[in-house]
Amino acid sequence: MSCQQHSLKTWNTFSLEACANKISMAESAEALCQFWQQSTDQNEPVLLLGEGSNVLFLDDFSGQVIINRIKSIRVSETTDAWSLHVGAGENWHQLVETSLEQGLSGLENLALIPGCAGSAPIQNIGAYGVELDRVCEYVDIVSLADGVQQRLTAAQCQFGYRDSIFKYQYRDGYAIIAVGLRLAKIWQPVLSYGDLRNLDPLTVTPREVFNAVCQMRRSKLPDPKMTGNAGSFFKNPLVSAEVAAKLQAEYPHIPQYPQINGDVNVKLAAGWLIDQCDLKGFHIGGAAVHAQQALVLINANEATGQDIVNLARSVRQRVAEKFNVWLEPEVRFIAAQGETDAVEVIA
Missing domain, CATH: 3.90.78.10 (UDP-N-acetylenolpyruvoylglucosamine reductase, C-terminal domain)
Structure with a gap:
């Protein structure tokens, strides 16, 4: 692969030498649509990326790469749960850590998973006995051709093991712009995998689960x-x-x-x-x-x-x-x- 154009080396965690014709940063749904429409008007391919943590470039990309950087975190609550509205461009691990610091538990098993929040529903990310669908309430998407926004319930997302509707029906011409999470106030630890089995379910805290997950991932994963x-x-x-x-x-x-x-x-x-x-x-x-x-x-x-x-x-x-x-x-x-x-x- 030659890199005479815009390098993608920092936009893929494999750190492979690859290039694109153009790289654009989108901080709003409107910007996503604008960049996408520019590519389609020019009949060139377009690729949406978060942090490039789950992609393998086989060749230089012959079009525009759009980096989704829509950021915002809004928290509301009911009597039994906290609701988080998270912009697709938010870093996932930082979201897990910040939520825990604010006393919002339920994401700790998903600590240190690389990538952005907007990528999480596509793969239905999971680790140590917990998958996103356990806490996902909705996913907001935008039709890139006309800017029409739509909210899909968790059921409509058709989550499966590392699978979702975003790999099929909403794969092309749509972008995830926000994810809604529901974290129950009555916390139930999930201790079914790895060293988490050694923790006492009667006394363990969310922070202890978070620390154990981080320790396991850092000891095994580069x-x-x-x-x-x-x-x-x-x-x-x-x-x-x-x-x-x-x-x-x-x-x-x-x-x-x-x-x-x-x-x-x-x-x-x-x-x-x-x-x-x-x-x-x-x-x-x-x-x-x-x-x-x-x-x-x-x-x-x-x-x-x-x-x-x-x-x-x-x-x-x-x-x-x-x-x-x-x-x-x-x-x-x-x-x-x-x-x-x-x-x-x-x-």
């Missing part, structure tokens, strides 16, 4: 400011109870997490599957599997987007050969003309 990465590269695969039982019979220590809803009802740990293939530290070109957390692929030494793709393809194939489970990327793949199907790219 800081993108130091080592380029996009966090968890693959989704944790969902399989049927029958498949899960067969795997457990062969691998008694395999982590499994039964799911309450849906036809597919057992979640496996993608990082564990990769680790069992002895892939920690495995590298192709400048890309590598992180030595401490196998779920993270890193830019170890001036990697290209193709290096990351080749590594992801190899990891996926090795896991499938050993477990007959096919991993799917969580990261969005961006080609020259826009987002492309990540599974097809690494198949």
Whole structure:
């Protein structure tokens, strides 16, 4: 990739060398629409970004990248809950930390997830037993062609595991401008994952959960400011109870997490599957599997987007050969003309 135009290196946490024809900062819904309409009038591709924490650039982008920087946090309350109206451009972790400092609990399990609030509903972000849909009340969007704004309830967002309607019906021509969160005043800790199991549910505080989550993430996940990465590269695969039982019979220590809803009802740990293939530290070109957390692929030494793709393809194939489970990327793949199907790219 050549960088004769506007560099995207600081706008993707993989820190890959990539460029765009133009980069624009939008601090309002009106600005988002204006920039988008300029691109469509010129028949050029356009890409909306928050902090670039969940994207992999496969090539230079042949159009305009719009950075969503709509910021505001408004708090109201009822007798049983606090309501937060959060601008899409707000940093997610700062929102979690600020809310906790103000005595508003419920987001602590989602600490240190990179990116902006507006990206959270797209992926239905989640960690340590909590997903966004647990606290999301609504999502405000704007039609970029005409500026018409619309509020979708959480039910209308059709949240699933790392999934939402924003990947489909509202993928093109729309932008998220705000997210509404509802935090119950009666706090119920979620202590079902990792070291959180060691905390006493009768005495634990939201701050202790927050600190434990931060400690776990920092001990396992590389800081993108130091080592380029996009966090968890693959989704944790969902399989049927029958498949899960067969795997457990062969691998008694395999982590499994039964799911309450849906036809597919057992979640496996993608990082564990990769680790069992002895892939920690495995590298192709400048890309590598992180030595401490196998779920993270890193830019170890001036990697290209193709290096990351080749590594992801190899990891996926090795896991499938050993477990007959096919991993799917969580990261969005961006080609020259826009987002492309990540599974097809690494198949």
